[in-house]
Amino acid sequence: MDAPEDDGWSALAPGWAAAWGSFADPVRRVLLDATRTGPGTRLLDVGCGSGELLALAAERGADARGADAAPGMVALAAARAPAADVRVADAAHLPWPDASVDVVTAVATLHLVEDLDAALAEAVRVLVPGGLLAVAGWAEAALNDLDVVGAAVALADDDEPPPDGPLAREGGLEAVLTAAGLAVEASGVVGVPWSAADDAALVRGALLGEDPGTLARTGPVVVAAAVRFRTPDGGYLLRNAFRWAVARRP
Numbered sequence: 619m620d621a622p623e624d625d626g627w628s629a630l631a632p633g634w635a636a637a638w639g640s641f642a643d644p645v646r647r648v649l650l651d652a653t654r655t656g657p658g659t660r661l662l663d664v665g666c667g668s669g670e671l672l673a674l675a676a677e678r679g680a681d682a683r684g685a686d687a688a689p690g691m692v693a694l695a696a697a698r699a700p701a702a703d704v705r706v707a708d709a710a711h712l713p714w715p716d717a718s719v720d721v722v723t724a725v726a727t728l729h730l731v732e733d734l735d736a737a738l739a740e741a742v743r744v745l746v747p748g749g750l751l752a753v754a755g756w757a758e759a760a761l762n763d764l765d766v767v768g769a770a771v772a773l774a775d776d777d778e779p780p781p782d783g784p785l786a787r788e789g790g791l792e793a794v795l796t797a798a799g800l801a802v803e804a805s806g807v808v809g810v811p812w813s814a815a816d817d818a819a820l821v822r823g824a825l826l827g828e829d830p831g832t833l834a835r836t837g838p839v840v841v842a843a844a845v846r847f848r849t850p851d852g853g854y855l856l857r858n859a860f861r862w863a864v865a866r867r868p
């Protein structure tokens with residue numbers, strides 16, 4: 619099988635881990651609670667990134683596995699969660715047997731996969747009957763301060779801000795899980811605030827992966843747009859939200 623599409627994530631991995639790695643912890647905890655992940659739970663995190671969910675699952679005594687298309691992310695995840703079995707793999711071709719895990723999670727990943735139906739079918743394949751698929755991702759722009767910054771950057775580039783994707787809208791996650799043959803058991807919205815210590819950290823995080831020329835040109839746009847999110851200590855606090863849902867394989 620061909621190597622999965624890295625899509626630039628390996629190059630971004632250290633910067634991602636530093637700026638964004640732990641910001642989704644509130645929703646990760648919600649998913650781990652909703653799936654009752656605990657000692658011995660066989661859990662697979664798809665699109666595991668730098669391994670923060672794997673580390674939280676391992677803290678609870680779970681038997682954790684992770685898959686990510688980007689080798690650079692897999693290396694960080696393996697270091698963060700040393701007991702986990704972390705592999706380079708595409709969400710649509712998971713290298714684990716049928717019915718081999720109790721819980722599959724995917725955080726901020728499903729909106730990126732090329733073939734969502736194939737990724738969901740693969741998650742269902744590796745789940746035991748009665749197993750749980752727990753997913754989460756960005757909610758609609760209206761709930762995210764980060765989108766205020768993104769809209770200002772788009773405007774400065776004479777672009778339109780991107781429209782909300784189908785998974786970001788109310789009912790979007792539930793619809794795709796139901797279409798994949800699963801029974802949705804719970805869903806909701808969780809706050810995932812993101813903070814930056816100063817202007818430099820704000821620009822680094824908001825423009826992660828951009829070249830030096832773009833950083834120099836667009837950095838001031840980011841700082842100006844984020845002025846309303848400044849904190850008294852000179853940092854920034856952006857309030858954002860993720861939608862989540864948990865569904866059971868029949």
Ligand SMILES: C[S@@+](CC[C@H](N)C(=O)[O-])C[C@H]1O[C@@H](n2cnc3c(N)ncnc32)[C@H](O)[C@@H]1O
Nearest residue numbers: 627665666667686687688691708709725726731
């Ligand atoms: C936005 S990051 C989120 C990482 C992690 N889940 C988190 O919450 O921090 C998206 C991750 O999904 C991975 N990814 C994107 N498409 C993928 C695919 N088709 N199969 C596996 N991983 C994928 C990327 O390499 C990246 O690590």
